[in-house]
Amino acid sequence: MELNELQQLIAKLEASGLRSLELSRPGERVKLTMSDNSEVQVVNADDTVELFAAPASLQAAPAGTTVLTEAAGLFLATHPMRSKPLAEVGQSVKKNDVLGLLKIGPVYAPVTAPADGVVTQILASDGALLGFGAPVLEIAASA
Amino acid sequence: MIEILSATALASVQDLGRDGYLRYGVGTSGAMDRVALAAGNILLGNPENSAAIEIPMFPFQVRFLEDIAFALTGADANAELDGQPIPPWWTIQARKGQELRLSPPTHGARCYLALAGGIDVPVMLGSRSTQLRGEFGGYCGRTLKRGDVISAIASAERAEAYTALPAAGFGIEPPEFTLPLGDLESTAHATRTFVRVLPAAEYDCYEDASLESFWSQDWKITSQSDRYGYRLAGEALVTKTTLEQRSHGIVPGVIQVPHSGQPIIQLRDAQPSGGYPKIGTVIEADLWRLGQARPGTQLRFVQTTYEEALSALDEVHDYLNKIRRLTELYLLSKR
Numbered sequence A: 001m002e003l004n005e006l007q008q009l010i011a012k013l014e015a016s017g018l019r020s021l022e023l024s025r026p027g028e029r030v031k032l033t034m035s036d037n038s039e040v041q042v043v044n045a046d047d048t049v050e051l052f053a054a055p056a057s058l059q060a061a062p063a064g065t066t067v068l069t070e071a072a073g074l075f076l077a078t079h080p081m082r083s084k085p086l087a088e089v090g091q092s093v094k095k096n097d098v099l100g101l102l103k104i105g106p107v108y109a110p111v112t113a114p115a116d117g118v119v120t121q122i123l124a125s126d127g128a129l130l131g132f133g134a135p136v137l138e139i140a141a142s143a
Numbered sequence B: 001m002i003e004i005l006s007a008t009a010l011a012s013v014q015d016l017g018r019d020g021y022l023r024y025g026v027g028t029s030g031a032m033d034r035v036a037l038a039a040g041n042i043l044l045g046n047p048e049n050s051a052a053i054e055i056p057m058f059p060f061q062v063r064f065l066e067d068i069a070f071a072l073t074g075a076d077a078n079a080e081l082d083g084q085p086i087p088p089w090w091t092i093q094a095r096k097g098q099e100l101r102l103s104p105p106t107h108g109a110r111c112y113l114a115l116a117g118g119i120d121v122p123v124m125l126g127s128r129s130t131q132l133r134g135e136f137g138g139y140c141g142r143t144l145k146r147g148d149v150i151s152a153i154a155s156a157e158r159a160e161a162y163t164a165l166p167a168a169g170f171g172i173e174p175p176e177f178t179l180p181l182g183d184l185e186s187t188a189h190a191t192r193t194f195v196r197v198l199p200a201a202e203y204d205c206y207e208d209a210s211l212e213s214f215w216s217q218d219w220k221i222t223s224q225s226d227r228y229g230y231r232l233a234g235e236a237l238v239t240k241t242t243l244e245q246r247s248h249g250i251v252p253g254v255i256q257v258p259h260s261g262q263p264i265i266q267l268r269d270a271q272p273s274g275g276y277p278k279i280g281t282v283i284e285a286d287l288w289r290l291g292q293a294r295p296g297t298q299l300r301f302v303q304t305t306y307e308e309a310l311s312a313l314d315e316v317h318d319y320l321n322k323i324r325r326l327t328e329l330y331l332l333s334k335r
Helices: A003-016 B034-043 B154-162 B186-189 B206-216 B284-289 B305-331
Strands: A021-023 A028-034 A040-043 A065-068 A073-076 A098-105 A107-112 A117-122 A135-140 B002-004 B012-014 B053-054 B060-064 B068-074 B089-092 B099-102 B111-115 B171-172 B193-199 B221-224 B229-233 B253-256 B264-266 B278-282 B298-303
Touching: A003 A021, A003 A028, A021 B305, A073 A107, A098 A135, A107 B305, B012 B264, B034 B053, B034 B068, B034 B111, B034 B171, B034 B284, B034 B298, B099 B111, B154 B186, B186 B305, B193 B284, B206 B298, B221 B264, B278 B284
Parallel strands: B193 B298
Antiparallel strands: A021 A028, A028 A040, A065 A135, A073 A098, A098 A107, A107 B171, A117 A135, B002 B060, B012 B053, B053 B111, B060 B099, B068 B089, B068 B111, B089 B171, B193 B278, B221 B229, B221 B298, B229 B264, B253 B264, B253 B278
């Protein structure tokens, strides 16, 4: 990656208010993390853990599993073509069901159920700008 | 490969259309909503002009005979893959044996089912579109029926690209939200569709009052509206003098006015020539909006200029380019 490209990414990261940014493309990966004194640290991502991958503990939903975002974006509780929200409290969901959308430019990334369960709480408000790892809703394992 | 399980008729294989043969009397065919067709292909990493299935009648059901990624665009048909709800304007990987069911949409008229690689039917006169009038092209030159088995073009690249597809799939913003037109209240409920229109050759032959009402009234899209054309109903349009004309060439979007004064918008399967006077032309950039307008709803014509029509077309291309770029980036970020 060229230095000026890296500088651009750093500027975008600083401007966005995000804590971390990871970019992968064929042959290279880079991860930028804001340190506490608000300087940018560049880390070779191969040496770091996957910060935003769903924890293994989410495979079977224990009581009150919080579903987190896996990207930053605008949270859409309802698909704009529809009037009914994708997830409502009390709704039974299956693993990989789409429970909300994160709008990233024109892309709608899914917020998905990590396991079968019942929606117990909606934590994110419709139209909110969410960062990485932000809580969206809570599901409990179905009895 | 997929197998058609529905007996329902009228679904057809379409790409962006068969350009360049109007002079030989061969109509363009092609998707009624070409933006939805292109977007479905973009979601799958296909060339925009790949063939997909245009579905105007519901319910519609198919079975996947292999593991393959597919995309749904156009009208929201409340799709379910083996009972799992699939959002509209979405792509997801199907597994062999799974069944996709599309229900009657609340809004919109046509849904597009695209397969990774694009539908594998022979290219005839430069297109994979079904020429229903001429009974060639597409799948055996006809609409699909129960038991038909449709293949996708095999591609190692698409298999590679879609290993990154999230298990729940992902979607894109439908164009009506990126490219809104007209008053938002009636377009949101799909009760009224706005399309931009350029005055055509015989525009000046109409009474002033008729021209006034052409632009200001709500035209009803009658039940005699299909891929060939939309017949409209409203206050009749009257010419200043009786017009007698020979047949001349027409293209999709041309608004002809027969003696009844009730306009007909010629569309993808229209014959390539006709003798009725032409009062206007729906601009190419807005034909997709017509493709999703249902019989029984209202249509409003908005006067535009040639320059505005060109920049509207640029906006459609910008939308498609943007979703291609962001789709590629999103998939890269998932690797």
